[in-house]
Amino acid sequence: MYQILEFTQSYLLSHDSEPFYKFVNKAYDKPKFKFQVIKTRRIITMDSFNKEMSISSGRDFRLYVLLGPKTLPPREFKESFSLEEAFEDDVDLVFDPSNVEFVTVDDEYDMNNDLYRVLGSVGYSIKEDTAYMTAFTSYIRNLGPNMINLTIPRLSQFNVKGIEANCVREHQLFTYYTEKCGFQPSGQPDDICKVGKSLGSFSTAVAYRDFSVAFIYRPL
Numbered sequence: 345m346y347q348i349l350e351f352t353q354s355y356l357l358s359h360d361s362e363p364f365y366k367f368v369n370k371a372y373d374k375p376k377f378k379f380q381v382i383k384t385r386r387i388i389t390m391d392s393f394n395k396e397m398s399i400s401s402g403r404d405f406r407l408y409v410l411l412g413p414k415t416l417p418p419r420e421f422k423e424s425f426s427l428e429e430a431f432e433d434d435v436d437l438v439f440d441p442s443n444v445e446f447v448t449v450d451d452e453y454d455m456n457n458d459l460y461r462v463l464g465s466v467g468y469s470i471k472e473d474t475a476y477m478t479a480f481t482s483y484i485r486n487l488g489p490n491m492i493n494l495t496i497p498r499l500s501q502f503n504v505k506g507i508e509a510n511c512v513r514e515h516q517l518f519t520y521y522t523e524k525c526g527f528q529p530s531g532q533p534d535d536i537c538k539v540g541k542s543l544g545s546f547s548t549a550v551a552y553r554d555f556s557v558a559f560i561y562r563p564l
Contacts, residue, residue, distance in 0.1 A: 347410070353404060355451065364393060364407070367421045371465075379516075382552070403469060407479060412463045435484050437463070439486070464483055464491050475508070488520075505564055506561055507561070508530065511557070511558055512556070512557060513556040530559040532559040
């Protein structure tokens with residue numbers, strides 16, 4: 345059986361960010377090297393993890409992390425310096441979404457002990473009736489839509505009416521989100537990020553070239 349761990353904002357604000365920093369950044373290394381648009385990593389420093397994920401005491405937040413079997417080989421999610429290295433922690437598994445157990449972690453849990461088992465994640469920063477999606481990662485094929493669909497029912501406790509997200513068009517994610525993950529265009533114009541000027545939605549990033557950020561929405 346697979347496990348999806350549920351982390352609250354209080355847990356994330358009071359525990360070591362390093363394991364989360366590692367597996368989130370490793371996943372974002374893949375489009376970084378594949379498309380050569382963004383120079384910097386998704387999370388600039390370990391200390392900025394909570395800020396960049398919009399985790400604060402002022403709003404609810406949930407992070408869901410999928411764990412695979414304990415028989416998985418050691419995986420360390422080291423920083424990548426090439427496209428090949430960016431994919432080195434991917435796992436060849438066929439995920440069965442009907443065989444999942446949700447576990448809400450307590451304060452004694454240490455993510456470092458299960459880091460090697462991480463297969464993917466999705467986070468939701470809750471503001472009023474909207475969940476803002478972040479930390480969306482995958483280390484096995486075709487996991488993304490399942491990860492969203494499995495965790496959406498957990499948002500019912502917040503009376504959320506929809507999920508908002510943004511994505512870099514040049515990473516080919518707009519089509520993926522709208523065709524595979526149930527999102528639709530939000531109606532908000534793209535944020536055009538120009539090298540040498542403020543990068544808007546990606547204000548902490550450094551880019552190789554100009555790019556566009558698309559805004560999407562999934563009604564619930």
